[in-house]
Amino acid sequence: MVTGSIAIDTVKTPYGISENCIGGSAVYFSMAASFFTPVRLVGAIGSDCPFDFAEVFAGRNVDLTGLEVRAQSKTFRWAGSYHDNMDDRRTDYMELNVLAEAPPRVPDSFKDSKFVFLANTAPALQYQLLQQINAGSFVAADTMNCWIQGHLDDLKALLKKIDCLIINEDEARMLAADSNLIRAGEKILGIGPSVVIIKKGESGSIMCNSDGEKFTLPAYPATEVKDPTGAGDSFAGALMGYLAQSGKTDFEMLKTAVANGTVVASFAIADFSLAGLTSIDRTDIDSRLETLRKITHF
C-alpha cells in the first residue's frame, strides 16, 4: 500500500517539455511496485483531474479503492525544470490544492497491508495515515527538507513509528546535522527507524541498519536520461514491491530490493512522465538487474 500524491505535472528538461502529464509520488510508486506485487493506492484528486486511472494502470493489479475524487477540490499541480546536470531541479510553480486538505481515508480493505509506503507529505499527516493501518506491517516513509526545517518534532514522532526511512542525501545531512553520509545514516537510525536508505541520485544509494550492516550501490550507468521526475518514488516502489513479493525484510533481501529500485529508477528517468515505466516489463528489469550485478561485482 502506498499513500501519496497524484499530480498534474509540467516538466521541462534539456530534452523537451511534457505539459499536464500524469505524475505524483503515489502514481510513480504504484507503477514501479506493480512489476512485483499487487498494489493498493491511497490518494486524492480533484474534479479537474483529466486522467483515467483504470486505464493508466490497466493490466497492473493496482487497487484504486483508496482513490478519492473530491468534487469541490482541485488536483495537485507541479511544474519543474531540470538543467544540464539532471540531478538539480527547480520548482517553477506548485499548487497544493487537494494536498492542503485532510488526508485521504485508508479503506478498511487496505488496513491489513503488510508493506506500507508513506510518500512525502507533512509528517503529521503521515502519522495520521499510519494510525489507520493494523500493527505488524513493514512501514517505510520519505520526507523532505521543508518538514525537517519546519516540522522536526512531528517528523521525529513519525520516525519512532516506522521501520525504514528513504531519504535524499541533502535531506539526510540536514536531518542528522552531519555532512558525512555514513555518520548521518547512523544518527538517523538513532532517532527510530531500523533501516535508513539514502538516495544520492546519479551517485546511487547507501543503506544502513540498526544491526550495523551497510550496503552501497552506484546508480545504474544510464546514458538515456530525459526526465528524472519520479526517480525516487520509482526506486521506493520497486524496492517495496520486491520486498512485498518476497515477504521478507532481512538485510540480504533489502540489498536486492535496493538493486531492483536502482534498476527501475533507471528506466523511469529514460523518458517523460510514466513512459519509461510503461514501455518495459519484468523481463527488462530482471535483465538489467543482471547487468547491474555484472558491472558492480569484482
Add this chain to the structure above:
Amino acid sequence: MVTGSIAIDTVKTPYGISENCIGGSAVYFSMAASFFTPVRLVGAIGSDCPFDFAEVFAGRNVDLTGLEVRAQSKTFRWAGSYHDNMDDRRTDYMELNVLAEAPPRVPDSFKDSKFVFLANTAPALQYQLLQQINAGSFVAADTMNCWIQGHLDDLKALLKKIDCLIINEDEARMLAADSNLIRAGEKILGIGPSVVIIKKGESGSIMCNSDGEKFTLPAYPATEVKDPTGAGDSFAGALMGYLAQSGKTDFEMLKTAVANGTVVASFAIADFSLAGLTSIDRTDIDSRLETLRKITHF
C-alpha cells in the same frame, strides 16, 4: 614506475592543519603502489626539500634512482583547504618552482617498466616522459582542467599514446563536452585510450573500455575523513600496483584493481599527509577489500 610531483604541502581541513608536510602525486602514488609491487619513482625536488625519502619509504621497495635533487631549484609547494563538504577543495597558494622546469630524466634502469603512471602535469611533458620508456608497457595518465582548457591539442596527442586515462568527473565532463558521465567516458575512449576510469570522490568511480565493458563502484563508506589530499593518486597507485603485481590488464583484473584503489584511497583520507597510508599494512587493505565486496554485492 610513476612520474609526478613531490610537494611540500600545507593543508587545512575542519579537522586541523598540517603545515609543510610531505605530499605530491608521485609520493602518494608510490606509497599506495608499494603495498602491491616494487615502485620506481621519477620526480624532482629543490635543495630546500626537508624530507629524507629513504626514510619516508623505508622498508617499502621504492627505487629512488629517478629522484633528482636540483641544487639551484626550489621544491614545489602547495597549500589548500577543504570545507564542510570534503569533496570541495580550494588552492590557497601554489609555487610551481621545480615543476616549471624541464621534466626529470627517466633513468636507463627504469626504461623497461611494464606499468607506468604519468601523474598530472602539462601533457607535453607527460609525452616527453613517455617517449623515454620502452614500448610495450601499460601506461596510465591523469590530467586536470587547466590542460583541458589551455592545452587540448597536447592532451589529445598524449591520449593517443596511453592505454588508460584516470580522471575526475568534472574534468571528464569538460574533456568530452558531455554532462552525462557514461557518454563522457565513451567519448574519451574515442580519442585514444582503451580504458577510461572516472573518479567521483565520495561517490566512487566508473570505468569503461573500448570493448564496451563497464564497471562502477561506490566509494568505501568511510566515517573517518580528515584530509582528502592525495586520494586520487593513492587510488591510482593501488590500482596500478595491483595490476603490476598480477601482470595482467584484462577487464576482470581492472575491476579488482579499481576496488583496491578505492580501499587504499579510503585509508589515505583518514589522516593528514601520508599518515593514513603509513599506519596500515596489506592485511588491512585485504580485509577492507572483503568488506567492500560484502557491502556492494547483492
